[in-house]
């Protein structure tokens with residue numbers, strides 16, 4: 001690639017590795033916001049830090065939580081930061097991370113120290129690097145799991161942590177580890193994912209590898225490599241992940257255009273056979289071929305909310321609905337207290353922006369529920385509420401066209417009033433503030449994509465394109481638009497019509513996707 005053709009993002013990355021901006025953050029914390037180099041604003045992302053709207057000196061920060069697993073001390077540390085620096089609220093994201101807002105540059109040395117003091121990091125939470133590794137939020141206690149994903153999730157997280165061999169990838173890189181036949185980590189729309197399967201020939205449980213999923217303007221479903229590795233061969237599993245990542249890192253054709261830089265475009269160019277061949281070339285051992293008979297389940301609605309028996313006899317988890325993932329520090333403190341008092345202190349975050357309190361003995365269930373209910377938490381809620389997801393939106397996101405967090409609350413409250421439960425199978429609503437699909441609107445039963453509409457008098461208003469019929473699993477398909485540029489204040493009425501019409505005409509538990 002000739003020097004003059006290097007795009008700006010690639011130039012900035014070559015000039016200085018994103019992870020190296022940490023030292024500059026400490027300097028800026030002393031010298032002040034006005035001294036920040038413009039290129040370093042982009043590099044801040046490698047430490048999970050973004051400028052937030054309205055760009056008046058505040059930042060948002062994503063804290064990595066591999067597999068959504070936090071112990072009590074870690075959760076309390078985040079809660080204290082939420083109170084002290086984050087104006088009293090935080091957001092659970094669709095990658096099981098926690099996002100803080102309203103941070104200022106001088107606060108970061110203290111924030112880094114306090115996170116690292118409890119074994120947390122924001123390194124790699126954003127930027128062209130391996131993001132938070134997601135996995136089944138009920139790993140280790142899910143009665144349905146084929147394998148506990150925690151060892152592999154941690155090994156992959158450790159492999160990429162501060163690893164300068166992989167800190168300059170063409171673009172973001174999302175990895176998921178799925179341990180249950182019923183998906184909860186959306187492996188088909190991650191860049192690279194591992195999906196557990198019991199090989200029928202010998203009963204060995206291992207992982208299959210999927211590559212090239214992703215949404216945004218051009219959604220792709222990941223394709224399967226012809227590789228299977230037993231789940232207890234963790235070093236080999238990480239080695240396959242290394243080889244996949246090297247294929248991505250070294251694909252120079254992806255670095256010519258930001259909009260064509262995701263791993264999905266390499267999979268589209270190579271196809272799964274060539275991709276498998278290239279991965280095998282990078283291994284000094286020979287993995288087994290994919291196990292025959294695998295297919296994704298067609299049961300794809302999993303949100304973990306409610307009271308559930310764990311696989312450990314006599315223990316339960318309580319799954320709390322945190323609509324759109326936003327909660328206050330007061331609510332977080334209640335969750336921390338209940339987890340400590342009635343469980344073993346642990347807290348889990350889900351990909352549907354909800355939260356679980358595990359390891360509660362039967363005798364503790366009622367008092368735990370009473371304290372949670374008194375604080376306003378709910379778990380017996382309609383599927384339309386507990387399955388709803390929304391992105392950050394215009395409140396803080398510089399790319400947003402529309403508000404999302406408050407709006408989805410209004411939409412869901414209206415739909416609960418006018419559309420009857422049960423739906424037999426949950427209706428998932430995914431709301432995004434722009435086409436980027438951080439809340440995955442392509443795979444919701446209903447996907448809302450933020451846009452602007454021009455009214456009759458020429459004024460411009462926030463609006464949404466309404467899409468329906470997305471699904472993952474065996475018959476994965478993306479949503480299709482049925483209404484364009486619906487003014488935001490009318491969206492809840494339009495959706496009520498869509499759902500009522502669907503309920504009146506559906507046959508045999510038919511899905512939106514059918």
Ligand code: SF4
Pocket residue numbers: 391392393394397398399400401432433434435436437438439
């Ligand atoms: Fe921002 Fe768009 Fe992502 Fe929402 S979908 S967080 S508006 S980039």
